[in-house]
Amino acid sequence: MNNKPTLSFWQIWNMCFGFLGIQFGFALQNANVSRIFQTLGANVDELAILWIAAPLTGLLVQPIIGYYSDRTWGRFGRRRPYFLVGAVLTTLALVVMPNSSVLWVAVGTLWVMDASINISMEPFRAFVGDQLPPRQRPTGYAMQSFFIGIGAVVASALPWLLTQYGVANTAEAGMVPDSVKYAFYYGAVVLLAAVSWTVFTTREYPPEQLRGFSDAKPVIPRKLEAEAARSDGLIALTIGVIGLSAVWYWGWDKQLYVLGGGLSAYGLAMLYLSISRRQNMLTHIMQDLQDMPDAMRRLAVVQFFSWLALFAMWIYTTPAVTSVHFGSSDTASQAYNDGADWVGVLFAAYNGFAALAALVIPLLVRWLGLRISHLINLALGAAGLLSFLFIRDPDWLLLSMVGVGFAWASILSLPYALLSDSLPAEKMGVYMGIFNFFIVIPQLVAASVLGFVLKLLFGGQPIYALVIGSASLLIAGVSVLRVPDPNAEPLPEAVLVK
Numbered sequence: 097m098n099n100k101p102t103l104s105f106w107q108i109w110n111m112c113f114g115f116l117g118i119q120f121g122f123a124l125q126n127a128n129v130s131r132i133f134q135t136l137g138a139n140v141d142e143l144a145i146l147w148i149a150a151p152l153t154g155l156l157v158q159p160i161i162g163y164y165s166d167r168t169w170g171r172f173g174r175r176r177p178y179f180l181v182g183a184v185l186t187t188l189a190l191v192v193m194p195n196s197s198v199l200w201v202a203v204g205t206l207w208v209m210d211a212s213i214n215i216s217m218e219p220f221r222a223f224v225g226d227q228l229p230p231r232q233r234p235t236g237y238a239m240q241s242f243f244i245g246i247g248a249v250v251a252s253a254l255p256w257l258l259t260q261y262g263v264a265n266t267a268e269a270g271m272v273p274d275s276v277k278y279a280f281y282y283g284a285v286v287l288l289a290a291v292s293w294t295v296f297t298t299r300e301y302p303p304e305q306l307r308g309f310s311d312a313k314p315v316i317p318r319k320l321e322a323e324a325a326r327s328d329g330l331i332a333l334t335i336g337v338i339g340l341s342a343v344w345y346w347g348w349d350k351q352l353y354v355l356g357g358g359l360s361a362y363g364l365a366m367l368y369l370s371i372s373r374r375q376n377m378l379t380h381i382m383q384d385l386q387d388m389p390d391a392m393r394r395l396a397v398v399q400f401f402s403w404l405a406l407f408a409m410w411i412y413t414t415p416a417v418t419s420v421h422f423g424s425s426d427t428a429s430q431a432y433n434d435g436a437d438w439v440g441v442l443f444a445a446y447n448g449f450a451a452l453a454a455l456v457i458p459l460l461v462r463w464l465g466l467r468i469s470h471l472i473n474l475a476l477g478a479a480g481l482l483s484f485l486f487i488r489d490p491d492w493l494l495l496s497m498v499g500v501g502f503a504w505a506s507i508l509s510l511p512y513a514l515l516s517d518s519l520p521a522e523k524m525g526v527y528m529g530i531f532n533f534f535i536v537i538p539q540l541v542a543a544s545v546l547g548f549v550l551k552l553l554f555g556g557q558p559i560y561a562l563v564i565g566s567a568s569l570l571i572a573g574v575s576v577l578r579v580p581d582p583n584a585e586p587l588p589e590a591v592l593v594k
Contacts, residue, residue: 100229110297111227112239114179117290118216119247119447121186121209124283126410127252127443128276129193129206131436134427135272136199140415140558146203147411148354148543153211155536158218159381162529165219173300175219175226175525182216183291190284194277216291218532221512222525226306227298234461237509238454244508245451245501247286253444254279256437265437269428275437325386326370333363354544358537384523385530392527394579395511396534401572402474402507404538405565408546409481409500412561414439420559421490438490445494446480449501450508457505461513467576470510474573477503482566485559503569514579 103111133146161178168174189209196202224236255275259265265275336359343352369382414436419425422435453473460469480499487493515531546561554560 102229102232103227107298108228108232108236108239111223111294112220112236112243113297114183114216114291114294115220115240116243116247117183117287118186118213118220119244120251120283120290121190121287122213122217123248123251123443123447124190124254124280125193125206125209125213127414127440128255128279129202130411130414131276131427131439132194132196132202132272133199134415135267136196136202136270138199140425140556143411143415143547145354145543145547146199147206147407148540152536152540153207154214154532155540157211157214158532158536159526159529160377161215161218162222162525162527163377163381165222166523166525169303172295174303175223175300176295176298178219179216179291180295182212182214183288185212186216187284187288190280190287194272194280196272218529219525221528221531223300224512225528226301234458234509234513237512238458241454241505241508242451245447245449245454245505247290248447249444249451251279251283251286251444252440252442252447254282254440256440256444259437265433266428266430273433321386322370325366325382329363329366329368329370331363332359332366336360336363348548352544352548354540358540381526381530384526385533388527388530389515391515391580392531394575395515395531397575398470398572398579399511399531399534400538401568401575402503402511402538403535404542405477405481405568405572406504406507407539407542408561408565408568411542411546412558413442413484415558416484416562417442417490417493419557420484421488421493435490438493442493442497446497446500446504449498450505453502453505454509457502457509461510466510466514467579470506470576471573473502473506473510474569474576476500478566478569478573480566481562481569484562 129147130143133143134140138146165175165178168177170177172180186209189205189212193202193205193209196205220240224233224240228236255265255273258275258278263275263278265273267273336356339356339359340353342348343356365378365382369379369386372379415425417439418432418435422431422438424431424435426432457469457473460472464472476499478499480496480503483496483499484493487496546564549564550556550558550561
């Protein structure tokens with residue numbers, strides 16, 4: 097078997113550059129969708145359920161795209177066709193979103209936008225595994241984190257920057273300000289251009305050549321454990337149905353239907369797997385889920401609590417900062433819109449710090465290893481989110497974003513470095529899609545439970561969602577100590593500084 101060739105700095109740059117555009121669209125969504133929803137009449141306690149589009153589309157789209165991209169080969173390669181199709185669809189959604197005239201149109205557009213971003217984003221993780229030898233994969237994921245940081249800095253700050261150049265950041269009640277509209281237009285252009293750059297400057301290895309490389313782990317067929325699948329399915333379905341019945345009978349918050357429905361759907365899928373005599377996409381994905389490596393199972397807990405914290409931050413930072421630090425929840429007021437613009441700056445700041453952290457984290461890993469490094473970075477993020485409760489001067493929130501930036505860069509790279517060498521090359525796409533279940537599931541939990549918990553325990557005050565996020569990051573950090581260390585060679589110095 098041959099060793100996979102080592103790629104140059106510029107080859108890695110080109111293959112990761114598309115992530116700049118994807119993150120540009122993703123950051124505009126994260127920093128502005130709550131603002132658009134509130135502008136169009138949504139209440140704070142409705143935000144989480146309105147955001148349900150993001151995790152649901154990720155849960156459905158990512159494993160499907162991973163499954164099909166593993167089996168695709170054509171003129172544009174294996175993963176690149178999905179990059180391009182997703183980019184075109186996201187571009188159209190970015191143009192439509194800020195022009196939504198009513199809330200339901202904005203919510204529907206979020207579904208389309210998030211599904212389209214996922215079509216492009218999911219194959220990029222597998223792309224690194226396809227293209228790079230094991231010792232260069234951490235560098236590839238670090239460079240993706242770098243581009244994520246740079247793209248998100250500019251995108252998150254765009255409405256604020258446009259306001260500094262005279263574009264209005266207020267509008268009539270029920271209308272999205274021009275600063276937000278133009279930011280989305282610019283984002284559409286950047287996203288399509290960046291993804292196109294990767295598509296047309298990068299080549300891919302044909303499937304038969306990938307199978308011939310020395311790092312290609314073989315797919316070891318395993319017999320379906322029908323009894324285990326049936327047992328898991330019955331347990332999940334029973335809990336889901338009981339949960340749905342309890343929400344209906346006692347009139348609990350309707351957002352909890354999402355959690356019960358998700359458990360029921362998983363249970364039905366596992367029961368279908370246990371009785372199916374035919375092989376199809378669903379049975380393949382569910383079988384791979386059942387057979388996932390031990391490292392992935394342990395990382396699932398880390399990912400769950402990490403992304404629960406991130407989703408709490410993305411949903412509730414705007415209402416928290418505008419109400420606590422700028423003193424207004426009136427979406428038509430100057431104070432509210434100044435606060436919403438400042439949230440864009442804060443989001444830009446944590447992504448900027450993440451880009452810098454992407455250069456520092458490889459050095460930290462050389463000294464302390466993957467697990468301790470991830471624990472430290474998540475603890476920094478926890479401290480950053482908790483500080484929102486105590487800081488009252490919004491300028492000082494920039495300091496909070498240092499910790500959040502380190503956590504974000506670490507979440508985007510170190511779990512993949514811990515995981516990637518344990519995945520078979522022929523199933524890199526589907527396993528990366530399954531791994532994203534543990535990004536999506538906590539988002540579904542956040543969307544169905546956070547609003548309910550805030551009303552029940554904290555009087556609906558959104559600032560406490562950030563406190564919950566802080567605790568969640570600490571749990572994730574402690575959980576990473578249970579993940580087996582691959583004892584691979586230390587991460588190389590980041591090529592980003594060459």
